[in-house]
Amino acid sequence: MISPNATRRIGVVPLPIFVAVIALFDVILPTSVAASLAFNPLLVFAALQTLFLFGTAVVVAYISLKSYLSGGSRTILLLGSGTLAWGFASMVAGWLLGPPGGPNIGVTISNSGALVSSLFYIASATTTMRDSSSRDSKSRKPKLILSYGGAVGFLAALTGFALLGATPAFFVPGAGSTILRQTVVGAGLFLFAVSSILFFRLYHDSRSGILFWYSMALALTAIGLAAFYFGRTVGDPIAWTGRIATYLGGIYSLIAVWSAFRGLHSSPTGSPVP
């Protein structure tokens, strides 16, 4: 049986590998070569986004929902909302990456979703520094609807506007990313990274497997966004490295939920929590 510490050490390994691969591709791949290597199987991409990002987000958002309704922690409410925003945006972006609107619509939704979600995460991570539980159990449901509904509603509206061509361009085929995209992705990447560090700091004090895997999931998402930042075109090797990092982030968030489940069934002398 592998000890929890060993499992967690293994869990950290992919992070530097992804960073190294992205850095390597960035150095060795000229734009023309990267573009010729672009690979965009639309259906596969949509399925991967739905399964690894939306599916995992739904699980985390549901557990956060139940947790918020019974405990009233704003940290959890914001975390659930951020997860849902990221999962929803990723899924929609996955299905809208191809024609008729071209990659700009999918990229707009995905990157804006990343920023919205990172705002929720940073708010969640900063509320861990002060007592933020709502004692008024009656107001929890309306707040939950407002927060979850607001996150999804905003992104749904954004999708509508993007489909109507009413949003500024994020990606211009042939020219690449716009400054706006770079700014949005850069901000999202920064906020994901800071949130990850704040949650990891919390893990450092508690040694909770849930916090470990969740902070790693956020770190992987930040690495994924970094890949989108440095990527030359949609579907190039750097972008795929980033996508795989975010999918692994989705898996890590599920491991965080699994840790919560395992924690219930392990005793001090029982099987260890991953």
Next chain:
Amino acid sequence: MARNKTGIPELDEMLRGGFMDKDAVMIAGSAGTGKTTLALEYLVNGATQFGEPGIYLTFEQLPDQIYRDAANFGWDLRKLEAENKLRVVCTSPDLLIDPEGEEQLLGETIKELQPRRMVIDSLNHLEMYVPRGDLRKEAYRILMYIKTRGISPLVVWEAQQEVDSSYSVTQTGMSFLIDCLVLLKFVEIDSSIKKALAIMKMRGSDHDKRLREYEITSHGLRVVAPFSGYEGIITGSPHRSLTQEVAGAWDDAFTRTKHKQQGMQV
């Protein structure tokens, strides 16, 4: 459909507006669950908030005790009696069992007060005077006596809470006489004793099927949140559902750590 509000907002909400008018209501529960408090609050609120005078018929306590206990909740029963809004009748069950005695005991008071509500605390006392086989017949006769005079009866029943915390309110065979059954019981959750209220039955009306926690406060009974996420409360072995357990662990990870840190800072 006319409803008799209890004046406890959350309970009225559970009852979809209150007890149905003229329905025989039973409040069942073991000792200390607050049956008498709820019954008295129903009468006091009826008299003070809804203009419905009431009679509190007890075999259990002496009047001074009742006035004193009610005063602890801020209910001035003497004042209500002086205002002809309430009567406290302390008597022996054998008087109620005898139809003539019953008329003697209540007839004049009913004529004078024109009550709309009446509490009998508790029906168990009849067991001392009536053979077990005749208990239902006697209870039926008393309830009919009250109902036919346009009064809504509410009876208190002390039900034994078994070792496994389960109840069998219906074992006495009284349930068919009762239109609405409110169960009060103790439950052990997270190593502390809590009180749970459930509406087990309400003839001819929809009602909240959830088990709700309640507290006895200095102002009477206060119904709080439902025991959401728990299973097996009625059967006496409450436990959180798996999802709720995971959600609890999730909450602990993100919030307990924070509290621990704050505690250390202090």
